[in-house]
Amino acid sequence: MASLSLRNVIKRYGHGPKANQVIHGVSAEIGDHEFIVIVGPSGCGKSTLLRMVAGLEDISAGDILIGDRVVNNLEPAERDIAMVFQNYALYPHMSVFDNMAYGLKIAKVPSAEIKVRVDKAARILELGHLLDRKPRQLSGGQRQRVAMGRAIVRQPKVFLFDEPLSNLDAKLRAQTRLEIQKLHRELGITSLFVTHDQVEAMTLAQRIIVMNGGVMDQFATPEEVYSRPATTFVASFIGSPPMNLLKHAPGVRPGTILGIRPEHLMLDPNGWSVQVEQVELLGAERLIYGRIGEEQLVMRVDESQPAAVAGDTMRIAARPEKLHWFDAGSGKRMK
Numbered sequence: 001m002a003s004l005s006l007r008n009v010i011k012r013y014g015h016g017p018k019a020n021q022v023i024h025g026v027s028a029e030i031g032d033h034e035f036i037v038i039v040g041p042s043g044c045g046k047s048t049l050l051r052m053v054a055g056l057e058d059i060s061a062g063d064i065l066i067g068d069r070v071v072n073n074l075e076p077a078e079r080d081i082a083m084v085f086q087n088y089a090l091y092p093h094m095s096v097f098d099n100m101a102y103g104l105k106i107a108k109v110p111s112a113e114i115k116v117r118v119d120k121a122a123r124i125l126e127l128g129h130l131l132d133r134k135p136r137q138l139s140g141g142q143r144q145r146v147a148m149g150r151a152i153v154r155q156p157k158v159f160l161f162d163e164p165l166s167n168l169d170a171k172l173r174a175q176t177r178l179e180i181q182k183l184h185r186e187l188g189i190t191s192l193f194v195t196h197d198q199v200e201a202m203t204l205a206q207r208i209i210v211m212n213g214g215v216m217d218q219f220a221t222p223e224e225v226y227s228r229p230a231t232t233f234v235a236s237f238i239g240s241p242p243m244n245l246l247k248h249a250p251g252v253r254p255g256t257i258l259g260i261r262p263e264h265l266m267l268d269p270n271g272w273s274v275q276v277e278q279v280e281l282l283g284a285e286r287l288i289y290g291r292i293g294e295e296q297l298v299m300r301v302d303e304s305q306p307a308a309v310a311g312d313t314m315r316i317a318a319r320p321e322k323l324h325w326f327d328a329g330s331g332k333r334m335k
């Protein structure tokens with residue numbers, strides 16, 4: 001196992017004046033055994049970053065190290081990594097056992113050793129009873145476990161996951177998330193996991209890298225990303241519904257943005273006057289959408305709060321210890 005270092009990594013597609021830079025100098029030190037999730041919207045550069053670590057894309061500038069070895073110019077097969085893809089990429093004509101064993105056979109690992117490794121992976125992933133089946137005889141979740149098994153048997157130093165859960169339905173996604181966590185607890189392999197799903201990021205990661213247009217906006221624990229977002233982008237990307245970002249509400253100085261999470265607003269007779277526009281019932285909670293002047297905002301309340309309906313006027317305030325202030329020009333957190 002190993003640490004993973006990204007040092008001022010840059011990626012450009014194309015050359016000369018037409019070159020398109022898509023990763024703008026990303027640096028991150030990832031410890032041995034850590035589980036890191038890279039999250040961000042479509043096109044922010046997540047897959048490019050992962051593919052550079054895997055060796056499937058050249059690095060335009062900067063360094064990538066696995067352990068203390070610079071891997072910039074190493075072939076994927078020389079990097080001691082294993083990658084799990086979104087589409088599983090299993091061989092349809094091979095059994096589960098052979099799919100898991102294939103990479104080891106190619107690497108000329110002795111067959112007795114292959115059997116030990118595949119059996120161990122199958123036990124961890126609860127695939128033992130399925131080893132003779134073909135991929136078409138498996139459910140989507142089982143296929144994804146075979147894809148993970150194939151990665152495990154290689155005993156890589158680093159695991160790379162490229163949106164591995166996005167083809168699964170919601171229930172299976174939640175279940176597979178738990179399995180990945182269990183796998184990480186048992187094996188402790190340094191992992192880099194790409195997703196556009198903030199829930200996946202928050203639940204799986206020990207630390208999260210939030211990407212925004214090829215720039216790393218924040219690299220921190222899920223708690224910190226949520227409670228101290230580094231930029232307005234992070235504030236609005238993580239959390240559902242997203243943080244309210246107010247420029248024109250009373251008390252907000254020009255040039256600044258006030259951030260308040262929906263759950264940190266409460267009724268207060270001395271607070272802002274809000275026109276209620278819509279109310280959504282979510283079981284135990286309600287979302288109240290309203291307006292202060294030109295600004296839209298959303299408040300999350302529980303059953304203990306009085307009901308509101310569209311057309312009401314409410315007075316609300318934010319919990320003072322839960323305010324976030326950002327610079328309106330740069331979008332960066334001020335305190």
Ligand SMILES: Nc1ncnc2c1ncn2[C@@H]1O[C@H](COP(=O)(O)OP(=O)(O)OP(=O)(O)O)[C@@H](O)[C@H]1O
Pocket residue numbers: 013020022040041042043044045046047048049196
């Ligand atoms: N081969 C390529 N040539 C030119 N530009 C590319 C190439 N591959 C990706 N890009 C561009 O690089 C940027 C980052 O793409 P990337 O696939 O890394 O984003 P992503 O965050 O993984 O998005 P998604 O979630 O949609 O997969 C995008 O603007 C994309 O258009």
